[in-house]
Amino acid sequence: MADAPEKTFYLETFGCQMNVHDSEKVVGTLMQQGYRQVPTVEEAGLVLYNTCSIRDKAEQKVFNRLSDYKKYKAQGKIFGVLGCVAQQEGEKIFERAPYVSLVAGSASYRNLPAMLVQIEAGNRATGLDDRNTDECFETEYTSRTNPHRGYITIIEGCDKFCAYCVVPFTRGKERSRTSASVLSEARQLSDLGYTEIQLLGQNVNSYRDPDGKTSFAELRRDIVEAIDASLVLCDHVHLPVQSGSNRVLDAMQRLYTRDEYLERIAWIHSAKRDISITTDLIVGFPGETEREFEETLSLLDVVGYDSAFTFKYSPRPNTPALRLDDAIPDEEKALRLAVLNEKQRQIQTQRNKRHLGQTAKVMVEGKNKTRGQWIGRTSQIKVLNFTASEGVELKTGSYVDARVTTSFPNSLVGEMVESSG
């Protein structure tokens, strides 16, 4: 009897770390179902896109990919759309891209095995949930791509409803995992030799142990003990502010004022450790005046961010901001974005100079052979490229000390501090 043909899949991931980690679980699930992952669409029987819809540009990417590859449908390849665009657009995707067989949002992945059976039989399958789903996606087998940095989901969904944001509609309501299951996964990773753990969620601040009273802060402390090392938390806080104007913050439904935000920043600045602070900013929210934009610029000076992710406001389906008037023209958004980025670049140029002469512990991420430099990441999550003596071989995922000799706006350069003898 002839063997059944081998089942292969190709998976491309767009968007946030949550999606990257969901993909690790999807890969684990598919492998359990007898599929093998291949590196190109050409080699694959099943082609999957794990998609992002946070801004329109991200959403367009998946439709571009689908139209680039639809020619392969004739060869019998099966296409599937997973993630946020799938949840947001639902069965409309079948109309727009009729060669797609599977549309599944993240809350339905635990039904992937059953959906795979459907599409293998030549049918269409959908996995869509309403916002009130309790489904989480915990898998027995997660195929992690990075052998040193392990992601762990602690909470899914978001209940916050910021006016611009599509996440509450694509990821459902907040569902926290029990601290017991998070801790057991953290211990497992530690036993496997992982040297960095990142706790993930759309809104980790809202984490609440469904079994008891463990808060986000306590969970972190327990994990610190679980991974059995000292001073293991990074010197870094990401605190998205979005705007420096009280009027715009209110219209965005952000639930804090500029001063309340600055209070938290002062608290971080008062820590003994030099904690790097990064943020997210949106320009051109409906009705944002030139003056209000300038308040965002002045906030950058007050805080002194080490890095910022900056975006032009992008109208998203279902969101409250769609109902607001006074859209800002795209050219104006682009102009504001350029001004904001230039200002932040200058701030980073200045701020990174403070590291000159410092010795930092870095996690080795790899080697840039052409430049003869090792790539390291500091506890402040900054890239520190460094040289080491010839013949020194470093393991990725290990930690070494490096002295900073040069600073740029987006990275540092240095040399490894090698212990004598």
Ligand code: 5AD
């Ligand atoms: N338009 C532009 N940026 C957005 N973000 C979220 N929604 C939108 C949108 N509709 C940004 C926010 C958020 C980050 C993940 O993406 O800054 O913090």
